Amino acid sequence: xxxxxxxxxxxxxxxxxxxxxxxxxxxxxxxxxxxxxxxxxxxxxxxxxxxxxxxxxxxxxxxxxxxxxxxxxxxxxxxxxxxxxxxxxxxxxxxxxxxxxxxxxxxxxxxxxxxxxxxxxxxxxxxxxxxxxxxxxxxxxxxxxxxxxxxxxxxxxxxxxxxxxxxxxxxxxxxxxxxxxxxxxxxxxxxxxxxxxxxxxxxxxxxxxxxxxxxxxxxxxxxxxxxxxxxxxxxxxxxxxxxxxxxxxxxxxxxxxxxxxxxxxxxxxxxxxxxxxxxxxxxxxxxxxxxxxxxxxxxxxxxxxxxxxxxxxxxxxxxxxxxxxxxxxxxxxxxxxxxxxxxxxxxxxxxxxxxxxxxxxxxxxxxxxxxxxxxxxxxxxxxxxxxxxxxxxxxxx
Numbered sequence: 001x002x003x004x005x006x007x008x009x010x011x012x013x014x015x016x017x018x019x020x021x022x023x024x025x026x027x028x029x030x031x032x033x034x035x036x037x038x039x040x041x042x043x044x045x046x047x048x049x050x051x052x053x054x055x056x057x058x059x060x061x062x063x064x065x066x067x068x069x070x071x072x073x074x075x076x077x078x079x080x081x082x083x084x085x086x087x088x089x090x091x092x093x094x095x096x097x098x099x100x101x102x103x104x105x106x107x108x109x110x111x112x113x114x115x116x117x118x119x120x121x122x123x124x125x126x127x128x129x130x131x132x133x134x135x136x137x138x139x140x141x142x143x144x145x146x147x148x149x150x151x152x153x154x155x156x157x158x159x160x161x162x163x164x165x166x167x168x169x170x171x172x173x174x175x176x177x178x179x180x181x182x183x184x185x186x187x188x189x190x191x192x193x194x195x196x197x198x199x200x201x202x203x204x205x206x207x208x209x210x211x212x213x214x215x216x217x218x219x220x221x222x223x224x225x226x227x228x229x230x231x232x233x234x235x236x237x238x239x240x241x242x243x244x245x246x247x248x249x250x251x252x253x254x255x256x257x258x259x260x261x262x263x264x265x266x267x268x269x270x271x272x273x274x275x276x277x278x279x280x281x282x283x284x285x286x287x288x289x290x291x292x293x294x295x296x297x298x299x300x301x302x303x304x305x306x307x308x309x310x311x312x313x314x315x316x317x318x319x320x321x322x323x324x325x326x327x328x329x330x331x332x333x334x335x336x337x338x339x340x341x342x343x344x345x346x347x348x349x350x351x352x353x354x355x356x357x358x359x360x361x362x363x364x365x366x367x368x369x370x371x372x373x374x375x376x377x378x379x380x381x382x383x384x385x386x387x388x389x390x391x392x393x394x395x396x397x
């Protein structure tokens with residue numbers, strides 16, 4: 001019986017196999033249509049790649065400006081809570097380059113940290129993290145020095161304010177350089193300051209830029225607020241650029257930045273290591289009517305710019321008194337600069353200052369503005385060890 005039954009069913013076998021071949025694909029298609037793949041169900045619109053020009057506060061934006069007065073900006077910033085859920089971790093920076101690249105990257109990173117954050121450890125590390133984050137983000141330059149000086153070749157495009165507001169003229173102590181360089185080496189070696197995560201932007205708490213509400217506020221370190229882009233571009237997924245070295249020469253970047261014409265409200269310093277900056281000043285004459293200068297600080301009527309005062313100084317003048325008189329010549333918030341020479345014949349008739357005028361300059365003063373200290377220089381050959389200010393660097397042609 002078993003053999004006979006087997007013979008009967010053998011004829012059906014090919015038909016069953018054929019039916020299975022026909023029905024199986026249809027069955028699988030029905031299953032996939034009713035159960036989409038998990039990846040398809042989890043795609044979110046915010047995770048789609050963003051078009052670069054649509055990114056708020058991108059590398060093409062102009063220099064940071066505030067939409068509000070300082071007190072109002074602080075109040076508005078304080079009212080925005082830190083979004084701890086938006087704080088995303090970032091992978092360690094992987095350095096690829098030769099010894100020259102390493103030195104340039106280290107010094108650019110250290111300079112940015114000192115100029116932007118002062119001497120605080122956490123403050124400097126937070127700024128360094130932002131620089132390295134930008135280096136790995138396709139929205140910015142792909143070198144450390146390129147990021148730090150990005151936009152400085154344009155009149156109003158500086159991404160880091162210190163590269164276009166005169167702060168490149170500042171000098172830092174050997175100890176400050178040692179500390180900042182040590183932190184920079186650690187950051188280039190893989191140290192991650194996760195307190196700011198994937199932040200690519202920051203600004204002082206007394207500034208309220210127009211783009212601030214369009215970014216996520218992820219941290220506050222000292223007086224600075226740190227932000228990241230919303231969506232995938234603000235997470236680790238958005239950092240797709242690969243660092244490969246090729247650091248540009250920071251001295252060349254610095255010289256180029258100092259040679260660019262600047263609007264007056266960017267606070268240019270006109271003399272720094274012999275590099276002059278031609279300045280576009282505000283319209284209207286500077287109001288110096290409140291000043292009562294002595295004969296040694298009388299402004300030269302031939303001063304070629306309403307925002308600049310040429311004065312006469314002598315070795316018998318008190319450095320503090322000269323600074324006080326310079327403050328009197330520069331009241332208010334308009335652009336103002338004071339230059340001093342020992343002889344009226346040394347005063348030039350044009351700007352930028354020619355080499356001869358820079359070689360004989362005895363005193364330079366740029367008033368404090370926007371939370372920054374005044375920038376004061378003395379010729380220490382005429383004013384040995386001044387209690388205020390810094391020695392003028394030697395002019396170069």
